[in-house]
Amino acid sequence: MEAPRSAPRERERARTTSGSDQVHSWILVTSQVLSAAWRIARAFVITTLSPLSATLSYFRSLYLYLGHQLKWWIGYLQRKFKRNLSVEAEVDLLSYCAREWKGEAPRARLMRKAYEELFWRHHIKCVRAVKRDNYDALRSVLFQIFSQGLSFPSWMKEKDIVKLPEKLLFSQGCNWIQQYSFGPEKYTGSNVFGKLRKCVELLKLQWTEFSGMRDHHKRGSMCNSLFSDAILECKLYEALKFLMLYQVTEAYEQMKTNKVIPSLFRLLFSRESSLDPLSFMMNHLNSIGDTCGLDQFSPDFLLVMVLPCFHTVGACP
Numbered sequence: 001m002e003a004p005r006s007a008p009r010e011r012e013r014a015r016t017t018s019g020s021d022q023v024h025s026w027i028l029v030t031s032q033v034l035s036a037a038w039r040i041a042r043a044f045v046i047t048t049l050s051p052l053s054a055t056l057s058y059f060r061s062l063y064l065y066l067g068h069q070l071k072w073w074i075g076y077l078q079r080k081f082k083r084n085l086s087v088e089a090e091v092d093l094l095s096y097c098a099r100e101w102k103g104e105a106p107r108a109r110l111m112r113k114a115y116e117e118l119f120w121r122h123h124i125k126c127v128r129a130v131k132r133d134n135y136d137a138l139r140s141v142l143f144q145i146f147s148q149g150l151s152f153p154s155w156m157k158e159k160d161i162v163k164l165p166e167k168l169l170f171s172q173g174c175n176w177i178q179q180y181s182f183g184p185e186k187y188t189g190s191n192v193f194g195k196l197r198k199c200v201e202l203l204k205l206q207w208t209e210f211s212g213m214r215d216h217h218k219r220g221s222m223c224n225s226l227f228s229d230a231i232l233e234c235k236l237y238e239a240l241k242f243l244m245l246y247q248v249t250e251a252y253e254q255m256k257t258n259k260v261i262p263s264l265f266r267l268l269f270s271r272e273s274s275l276d277p278l279s280f281m282m283n284h285l286n287s288i289g290d291t292c293g294l295d296q297f298s299p300d301f302l303l304v305m306v307l308p309c310f311h312t313v314g315a316c317p
Contacts, residue, residue, distance in 0.1 A: 086131040165196040183289030203239035
């Protein structure tokens with residue numbers, strides 16, 4: 001009687017076990033499908049996002065590079081156009097006077113009176129501020145020459161000024177010119193002639209170009225460009241210094257032969273610090289652009305130094 005009763009139980013147990021196996025099988029299959037789907041989806045996402053990530057990384061690097069380049073160019077342009085504002089734009093003369101000479105000090109009152117006289121009597125309406133350094137007086141002279149398109153002095157038209165450095169050495173035996181100083185550059189030795197020749201050649205080229213230019217606005221534009229280049233300016237000022245020295249040397253040679261020379265040169269050679277061209281160069285000319293400018297000298301000596309550059313040595317006083 002026990003055997004027949006146990007058969008249904010076995011069959012029930014078998015059906016329960018079979019159902020559990022099917023559920024487990026479905027869970028396993030579902031898990032495998034989901035895992036495979038996840039792997040496929042992850043691979044797809046990685047495959048899709050990798051180029052996007054690389055692209056974003058590239059644009060980020062490009063952005064940083066362009067930002068760095070832009071910053072460099074901005075700095076360069078600022079240095080290019082603002083590194084040496086040696087001659088500023090025109091301003092109203094009386095406004096400039098009121099700004100620069102305030103107060104009731106005797107010198108301030110005197111300067112205001114002088115500016116007012118320039119404005120009302122001489123009809124000078126505008127002024128340009130010149131950078132104050134050891135070349136400022138020469139800068140003022142050269143700017144006036146170029147901005148107004150002035151031609152060469154007569155003596156420069158008669159001679160090739162580019163050859164003057166060699167002439168001083170070979171024709172007049174001025175070996176001491178090797179002690180000439182280019183501003184803060186103290187000593188150049190035998191190389192001085194080549195450097196002076198380049199400076200004078202540059203001055204001649206620029207002077208010729210400006211004097212032949214009739215368009216006032218074009219001259220102004222070129223002046224703005226030239227007087228924003230510190231290196232170019234220094235070469236031109238050194239050329240002016242040398243022309244002073246050459247004129248002084250020529251006058252000294254004529255004085256030794258008892259020829260008549262302008263009174264400016266006689267006054268120059270009467271000073272203990274400039275008895276001859278060498279002492280003039282060592283005591284005065286070499287310091288210009290280095291330790292002092294022409295404004296350090298007295299007004300009469302300033303005229304003695306600058307005007308001979310544009311004066312014909314052979315002319316009478």
